[in-house]
Amino acid sequence: MVTRRLPPLRALEAFMRTVRLGSARAAAEELNLSPSALSRRIANLEEFVGKKLFTRARQAMALTDEGHQFYEAVNPHFEALARAVEGQSDNLSLLRLRLGVLPLFGSQRLFPHMAQLRKLHPLLHIDIDTGPHLEDRVGDTLDAAIILSRGPERGLHAVRLDENKVHAICSAEVAQRVGNHPDEAVLAKQTFLIHNELPDSFVAWKDAIGMRDLDPSAIDHYDSGQLMLEAAAQGLGIAIMHDDHLRRADDDRLHELFDLDVDSPYSYWFVCKPIALESRPVRLFHDWLVKAGL
Template sequence: MRRLPPLSAIEAFVQVARLGSIKAAAGELALSSPALSRRVQALERFMGKPLFDRRHQAIVLNADGERLLSQIAPALDAMSDAIDAMTSGGELLRLRLGLLPLYASRRLMPRLGELKAAHPELHLDVDTQPNRQARLGDSLDAAIVLARDIDPALYARRLDRNRVFVIGCRDLLDGPDPVTRPEHVSRLTALVHRDMPETFIEWRRAMGLPELEPRTTDFFDSGPLMLEAAAQGLGVAFMLEMHFEGARDERLMRLFEPVDSDYSYWFVCRPRALHTRAVRIFHDWVLAVLNPEPASAR
């Protein structure tokens, strides 16, 4: 039988390749950075070629490393699944998942039956409380968050691109003082989600009105309540395209042209969580089924 490199060296290589950092990978494997580097170097000596390009404060897979990762990472994941299956005793898999209520109702719940049919062993504990990123690894295994930036210590995959919509009730166009120009927002209340505090700023910048201020700004932590407030004429909501299209509320209309937004939905978890079967099943399903375009890693 052909001699193989140590499994510890293979595991170190895959972890560094996935995280792009010796320090982060060492933390996940409970090793010192020098010890992890030695394992990677041992694999490179075994292969007879470098697998990474070493740059200033960075380590990046080269072409040989990319090829090796594509061939051995699935095998390593399959080994982990086999160990999980043998040690779990056939027990159910449970995933503690953080979600925004609006994303859960608009995107996840309509497709959840497909996930259940494909993986009847997987059960979700859905958590809609705030501070999802901070609670990963504690009360949450994974989360889908709405953010402009993600904590660099986390594993993250972008799920979409968005545009900011200004959403208001139809009466805003029918009254004696109709809202027809962006400047007219100065006499209205801006409704802004606490998870997207920069949406109004993004919109006014795109409109070429950096000094524009609404009459006042009301903050919400619930997308559905924001939409209802807009439908009741309490202000105009600065939300994303998905929120407007998903509302299907005839009382609401889009004011003005949408503008590009830096906010995206992201799948996030602690890097070590990807080694658990429940997280990996959900991660792969989300990227394959709920993602409207190829996901890009941060």
Template sequence: MKTRLPPLNAMKSFEAAARLGSMTKAAEELFITQVAVSNQIANLEQSIQASLFMRAHRRISLTPEGESLYEIVSVFFRDLRALSDRTAARGDAAPLHIASCPNFAMQWLIPRIGEFRARHPSVEVELDTSSREVDFARTQAHAVIRSGSGDWPKVDCLALADIELVPVCTGEFLGRHPALATPRGLAEATLLHSGSRPDDWRTWLDATGTPGVDPGASIRFENGSMALQAAASGLGVAIAAKVLVEADLRSGRMIDLFGHAVPARDKYYFITPRGHTSSSLKLYRDWMSSSMASGLAALH
């Protein structure tokens, strides 16, 4: 015959009330009502067929049966808290595994890894590039960085930055193509396209009302990072998310041709499993959000 164990929630209420000497204080600690604590303890007493507290004039004290049970339960919860603390400590000490879409990783994350390590030398980060569907059941990543609309199911999403599209090139390329003084001059320039974001040029041209430019012409690359590298080499004009080229714009390595940023329909998001964020992951997330905001602010 199996022995039925007392309900765990009732044991938690009993342990807190016995330790604090008050059902009201136990309720405050457990974030439940005093009535709920009383009911759970009453259910526990019924379950074990013993009275655990003596109640008189709003004060409670343990019965001999209650003292015997408390000796056992207090050790159990003390050991459980210690195990939880050790597990959390190991989780924070373990490397953070961040999975990012390739463009974001190459243009923003990798150039700034040293900045994060200088601020938080005890936090180790492992970076992976992937464009796969967000599914934490099939990845070891603690967080994923993606562009999108923020509607992924069963996850927590923090919007890192809007995606604002700007045409960029080098000063040397601009010097060789004086027609680029206006957007119409793009018709005479080599446009560099990202295969992972094939509609960005058309989005910008349509929003700015620039006629006579074929958004499908010129050179196409597998991803935006390759297109930006080609632009930095003086091959043509790339269309870029402003947040990914803000350092290049501030240094003068690249030029925002027309000073006209067009918002795309998506944003960059920091995505984590719902309700699962360690202290080191929060550090990384908050650093990213702050660094991106300050970088963009420096352009204005």
């Protein structure tokens, strides 16, 4: 049997970390190397594969086309190797991720798949935080978060998880009272339920029915989508929410008002600091989330 020659693993690690961090200087600091030592390791890898992986100009390094191809080919196997070692080692400690999640996303979309994640990465454990201002706490008290946003702040690594439609959701009794077609006089007498952090959803819905200046008798504000759904089911008002939440709730008490196609200003996003992707817990969760398509 022919024994294949393995690539220099330290050089491969230097290459992978440089690509993921987007900076040779940051990669050198992470690996506790001097910039010249990092450059030598990458040069050794280039010599091994016989390809120029980076272009070098002063202190900047950019992937060549062959470098991109090499990364795309190697990255899945690099992660598979890490998982294999992780699964066979009794000495590795738990991998801990501090994740911010909105409760409704957690209950409807994340938790139904957590057993699959645990089976794939048994050492990965997640501390769940459903507190306020998740985006502001990423990089501080949180490693990463799943947020509802028009678009995350610059400087964050962000992955858009969906696009949604805005629906008006209520009980059967309220739906019967409101009728099948928008009537401003009738709607003005209703109570609307609005999420504190998603006010523009109501604006988009009013625009869609041609009633931008609609002034309902009351607007009740919530900081929980789960409670909004329950309040709507109990007949306490009309919840302005995403169609996805209505579908996933699968609650016969809930009904949609009118037949409208209203684009939501907001989407769910996974966010973290770019450097956090070098943290194995963040990377494992990020890659699983994107692949799972929750």
